[in-house]
Amino acid sequence: MTLRDAVLNRAIILAxxxxxxxxxGAAPVGEKPLSEAAKAAVTNNAGAPRDQLARxxxxxxxMPGLGETRAVVVFADGKLAAERYAEGYDEKTRxxxxxxxxxxxxxxxxxxxxxxxxxxxxxxPVPLWQRPGDPRAEITLRHLLxxxxxxxxxxxxxxxxxxSEVRMLFLDGRDNxxxxxxxxxxxxxxxxxxxxxxxxxxxxxxxxxxxLTTSDRPEARRKAVADYLQQRLFGPLGMTSMVPEFDAxxxxxxxxxxxxxxxxxxxxxxxxxxxxxxxxxxxLVPQRWVEAMVTxxxxxxxxxxxIWLNRPVPGREPGDHPLFPxxxxxxxxxxxxxxxxxxxxxxxxRVTLVRLGHSDAKERPxxxxxxxxxxxxxxxx
Numbered sequence: 001m002t003l004r005d006a007v008l009n010r011a012i013i014l015a016x017x018x019x020x021x022x023x024x025g026a027a028p029v030g031e032k033p034l035s036e037a038a039k040a041a042v043t044n045n046a047g048a049p050r051d052q053l054a055r056x057x058x059x060x061x062x063m064p065g066l067g068e069t070r071a072v073v074v075f076a077d078g079k080l081a082a083e084r085y086a087e088g089y090d091e092k093t094r095x096x097x098x099x100x101x102x103x104x105x106x107x108x109x110x111x112x113x114x115x116x117x118x119x120x121x122x123x124x125p126v127p128l129w130q131r132p133g134d135p136r137a138e139i140t141l142r143h144l145l146x147x148x149x150x151x152x153x154x155x156x157x158x159x160x161x162x163x164s165e166v167r168m169l170f171l172d173g174r175d176n177x178x179x180x181x182x183x184x185x186x187x188x189x190x191x192x193x194x195x196x197x198x199x200x201x202x203x204x205x206x207x208x209x210x211x212l213t214t215s216d217r218p219e220a221r222r223k224a225v226a227d228y229l230q231q232r233l234f235g236p237l238g239m240t241s242m243v244p245e246f247d248a249x250x251x252x253x254x255x256x257x258x259x260x261x262x263x264x265x266x267x268x269x270x271x272x273x274x275x276x277x278x279x280x281x282x283x284l285v286p287q288r289w290v291e292a293m294v295t296x297x298x299x300x301x302x303x304x305x306x307i308w309l310n311r312p313v314p315g316r317e318p319g320d321h322p323l324f325p326x327x328x329x330x331x332x333x334x335x336x337x338x339x340x341x342x343x344x345x346x347x348x349x350r351v352t353l354v355r356l357g358h359s360d361a362k363e364r365p366x367x368x369x370x371x372x373x374x375x376x377x378x379x380x381x
Contacts, residue, residue: 034058041084047076047351048377056374057082060355066367067340067359071095071262075270075352076378078279083263086357094241094259095356098337101244102201103293104233104268105254106145106306107276108208108225110289111232113141117211120145125207128182136182139190141207144200145305146297150188151181153197165198169256176249178206194299198255201306205254221250233285236278237271239264256338262354269335269343269352294333308334319365327372329380340364344371348380 034051038058042050053074060069061084070089074082083091097104112118118125120141129136139149153164160166164184167173173180181199188195205225213224226244234242241264245257260268271278272293276285293305301311302321310332312325323334328346335343340359345352353374359367 031055037084041072042082043080045076045079046081047079048081053082053374053377056370056377057084059373060367060370061086063366063370065363066370067363068357069355069367070357071354072356073262073266073352073354074374075266077350078270081351085262091261091263092241094243094261095265095341096337097258097260097265097335098256098339098341099198100265100335100337100341100343101253101258102198102255102306103272103335103343104229104244104258105201105204105208105252106293107233107272107285107289108229108252108254109141109145109204110285110293110305111228112208112211114286114289118207124203125210126182126203128179135186136190141204143191144204144207146299147194147196147200147303148191148297148299149197149200149203150186150190150193151197151200152184152187153195153199155196155198165255168199168202169253175247176251177202177247177253178251179249182206192299194297194303196303201255202251202253204306205252208254209251218246218248218250222246222252225252236280236282236284237264237267238279239267262356265335265343265356266352266354269345269354272333273345273347273350273352294331304333308336310334324368324372327369328375332375340367342368342371344375346375346378346380349375349378351375351378 034054038054041057042054046053057072060066060072070086072084109118113120118141122140123137124139124141124144129139143149155165156163168177168180181203209221209225212228213220215221239260241261243259245253247253272290275287275290277283293307294309295304296309296311297303302309302313308322310323310325310328311330313321322336329348331348332344332346340357342355353371355371
């Protein structure tokens with residue numbers, strides 16, 4: 001018998017066995033078998049091939065070069081499709097938001113606009129800017145929401161202690177963050193330039209506090225904002241784990257410091273996917289506000305009202321984008337937090353994907369590509 005004949009005979013013998021393995025859901029040749037943890041992560045409401053979903057999520061936890069994934073939660077068509085945690089974390093762990101908090105602040109402002117307590121295109125009610133001749137009086141609430149205030153700012157820099165964000169959060173501005181942020185001079189005409197700014201979100205949080213109480217007492221400011229958020233947003237959504245932080249002046253640290261479980265971050269993403277409705281149908285913020293949030297800024301197509309958009313940016317390569325416009329619908333939007341916190345919401349696919357963990361600048365792009373692999377299991381109509 002020739003070598004060729006031997007190979008053909010072996011292939012004929014093995015073929016039925018390979019077909020039986022495939023029918024039983026075994027891993028294709030060359031792929032490692034799924035662990036029990038990977039299989040257990042996927043529910044009966046997966047909305048996608050269960051083994052494929054389990055494998056793509058498993059890769060988020062195990063693939064080298066992606067950083068440390070600590071939690072993944074997937075909702076598909078409004079139902080829990082998958083949930084998995086790294087060792088040391090579980091469904092009760094509160095995860096820090098970092099900049100995902102900005103989107104909560106954006107919804108808070110929308111509720112106050114809906115209540116008639118704030119006006120979107122009126123000058124932002126910041127007392128420091130209302131003095132005669134102050135050019136900052138031209139800054140509107142819309143400018144702040146879209147990161148177009150024109151205020152002098154450096155979000156991240158070297159050395160880190162010279163960045164505006166670090167100075168506000170941890171150094172000379174930490175006791176009264178909004179005051180420090182609002183004191184910055186203009187470096188551009190209001191509305192003319194997009195610049196990502198955590199400090200802008202704290203100014204918005206201070207505006208919210210002033211809309212809810214006339215008191216300057218820190219405890220009164222904290223209570224007014226915390227009670228409003230609990231009664232109007234967190235409570236109706238069942239976000240029982242949410243813990244927002246405040247500075248010494250009682251201002252919500254609305255750009256970076258809120259804590260919640262992965263499930264509760266997913267509930268918030270689902271709330272936005274439903275355009276502001278609670279699971280029971282109650283409209284918590286007007287639908288038109290959520291639509292405005294996900295409308296591109298005139299100065300940055302990949303940013304709306306305190307939220308990132310999956311829109312291409314002219315002149316920017318796909319790999320140089322905070323999301324992946326080449327691999328997911330343009331209608332996708334996301335909360336994004338420092339070091340790899342994501343709530344990815346794809347309305348056309350009816351999917352919300354939460355990924356929380358720790359990935360550095362080099363690890364985030366491949367990690368996002370793996371998250372895109374998960375989303376691609378849910379084809380858009």
